[in-house]
Amino acid sequence: MTASLPCTAIVTGGTGGLGAAVTEHLLSCGWRLVVPWCVEAELDRVPTHADLELIKADLAVDSDVESVVELAAKDEDRPLRGVVNLVGGFASGRRVHDTPIEVLDEQLSINLRIAYRVIQAGLPHLIRRGGGSVVCIGSAASVRPFPGAATYIASKAAVAALVExxxxEYSGDDIRVNGLLPTMIDTPANRKAMPDADHTSWARPADLAEVIAFLLSDASRAVTGASIPVAVHSPAIGR
Structure with a gap:
């Protein structure tokens, strides 16, 4: 699935701090993209491109999810072959006994339910067109927890379980499903929230975009069910 074989992918969160980098990179690889959005100010982050279709949608609403998938599947010459789930949220600061149950509900909704619902709606089209690739964003914290974020960590661990x-469940349909486990991602929002942190240790959106493009491509046809750590780029690697 490269520029020589044009296909379509849905990228949820494709106007966000990570998503904008993913959107730009996938467009450069020749994909037609359908990107749902809900924050108008974020639209300035993505380029104007003939292969980019933006659709206003609340992915917590089933009818909006269906509209996104219908738009992605309408071009028979460029079939829907990829679903990338980047929508997510983060909560931390309190231990479990001080955390209202509503925080867990919110984390499960934004990190798990939206991914589940978008994938669920897209699967019939992937099956009909002979397969494809699904990519989800998990978190390194799901395998290396830290105090004060149990609701977030539990929701991201659930994403990893969903991937597996x-x-x-869909290996027989030639549908590959993989997840990424990034450390803290170097986005403007995260820098603003943690101005004194060591940003050099954070995962770069451009690096994640390249891994996602690989997982969507035919070059990764032997990879499925994986939770792949994505660490900070080091120039020393590969010398």
């Missing part, structure tokens, strides 16, 4: 379950 889907990979097994």
């Amino acid at each position: 379950a889907l990979a097994v």
Whole structure:
């Protein structure tokens, strides 16, 4: 699935701090992209491009999810072959006994339910067109927890479990499902929230975009059910 074989992918969160880098990179690889958005100010982050279709949508609303998938699947010459789930949220600061149950509900909704619902709506089209690739964003914290973020960590661990379950369930349909486990991602919002942190240790959006493009491509046809750590780029690697 490269520029020589034009296909379509949905990128949720494709106007966000990470998503804008993913959107730009996938467009450069020849993909037609359908990107749902809900914050108008974020639209300035993505380029104007003939292969980019933006659609206003609240992915917590089932009818909006269906509209996104219908738009992505309408071009028979460029079939829907990719679903990239970048929408997510973060909560921390309190231990479990001080955290209202509503915080867990919110984290499960934004990190798990939206990914589940978008994938669920896209699967029939992937099956009909002979397969494809699904990529989800998890978190390194799901395998290396830290105090004060149990609701976030639990929701991201659930995403990793969903990836493994889907990979097994749809292997016979030639649908690959993989997840990424980044450390803190170097986005403007994260820098603003943690101005005194060591940003050099954070994962770069451009690096994540390249890994996502690989997982969507035919070059990764042997990879499914994986939770892949994505660390900070080091120039020393590969010398």
